[in-house]
Amino acid sequence: MISAGGLAAIAYAAKPxxxxxxxxxxxxxxxxxxxxxxxxLVSAAVIGWAAVRRLLAEAPAPLASETKGMAVMGASxxxxxxxxxxxxxxxxxxxxxxxxxxxxxxxxxxxxxxxxVISLWxxxxxxxxxxxxxxxxxxxxxxxxxxVRIGKGATDALMDRRADPALIARIEAIAGAWPGVHGFxxxxxxxxxxxxxxxxxxxxxxxxxxxxxxxxxxxLRRAIVEAVPQADVIIHKDPVGVARHPDDPRG
Numbered sequence: 001m002i003s004a005g006g007l008a009a010i011a012y013a014a015k016p017x018x019x020x021x022x023x024x025x026x027x028x029x030x031x032x033x034x035x036x037x038x039x040x041l042v043s044a045a046v047i048g049w050a051a052v053r054r055l056l057a058e059a060p061a062p063l064a065s066e067t068k069g070m071a072v073m074g075a076s077x078x079x080x081x082x083x084x085x086x087x088x089x090x091x092x093x094x095x096x097x098x099x100x101x102x103x104x105x106x107x108x109x110x111x112x113x114x115x116x117v118i119s120l121w122x123x124x125x126x127x128x129x130x131x132x133x134x135x136x137x138x139x140x141x142x143x144x145x146x147x148v149r150i151g152k153g154a155t156d157a158l159m160d161r162r163a164d165p166a167l168i169a170r171i172e173a174i175a176g177a178w179p180g181v182h183g184f185x186x187x188x189x190x191x192x193x194x195x196x197x198x199x200x201x202x203x204x205x206x207x208x209x210x211x212x213x214x215x216x217x218x219x220l221r222r223a224i225v226e227a228v229p230q231a232d233v234i235i236h237k238d239p240v241g242v243a244r245h246p247d248d249p250r251g
C-alpha cells in the first residue's frame with residue numbers, strides 16, 4: 001500500500017509542467033516521502049513497544065518450529081535484500097526521496113527478518129527466546145533515525161531550502177570560469193523532489209549584441225545542466241557594473 005502510494009507520487013511528479021504548475025509537479029515526491037516518513041515512525045514505535053513488552057513479560061511465549069521458520073524467513077530475506085539493494089541504487093542515481101523512503105520501509109522488514117532467523121537459531125540451539133526483542137529494538141531505532149532523515153529532507157524541500165552546498169559550489173565554479181561572464185550574483189537554489197531549481201544573474205559586456213549575450217547565457221545554462229542533470233536553470237543577464245534601481249532593491 002505504501003509502495004503503491006509512492007509509485008503514484010512518482011508518476012504524478014513526472015507529469016510535465018502545465019498552466020497551473022509552471023515549475024512541474026515534482027513536489028509530490030516530497031509530500032509522499034514526508035507521509036512515508038511519518039508512517040515509518042509510527043511503525044517503529046509499534047515495533048519498539050511490542051519488543052519492550054516482550055522483554056518485560058515474566059513468561060514470554062516460547063518459540064516453536066524453528067527449522068521451518070528459519071527456512072521461510074531465509075527466502076524472505078533474500079528477496080527483500082535484493083529489492084532494497086536495487087532501490088538504494090535507484091535512489092542514488094535519481095535522488096528520489098520517495099524511493100529512499102520506500103527502501104527504508106522494506107529495510108524495516110529486512111532487519112527484523114534477520115533478527116527472527118537469529119532468534120529462531122538461538123532458541124533451537126541455546127533455548128534463548130528473547131534475542132528477537134533486542135533485535136526488534138535495534139531495528140526500531142534504525143527506522144526512527146532513517147525516517148527522521150528522510151522527513152527532514154522532504155520538509156527542507158517543501159520549505160524551499162537551498163540545494164546541497166557541494167552542488168552550489170559546482171555551479172559557482174562553472175559560472176565563474178565561463179568565457180564572456182565577468183561575474184555573477186544572486187545565485188538562488190531550491191529543491192523539489194529530485195529536481196533542483198537554479199536562478200542565476202550573470203554580468204556581461206553591455207556593449208555586445210543581444211544575440212551574443214544570449215549565446216553566452218544559453219551555453220552556460222547547457223553546461224550547468226550537463227554537470228547537474230536534475231537542474232532546471234534560469235539565467236538573467238546584467239551589464240557589467242550596472243547599479244540596482246532604487247525602486248527594485250532585489251535587482
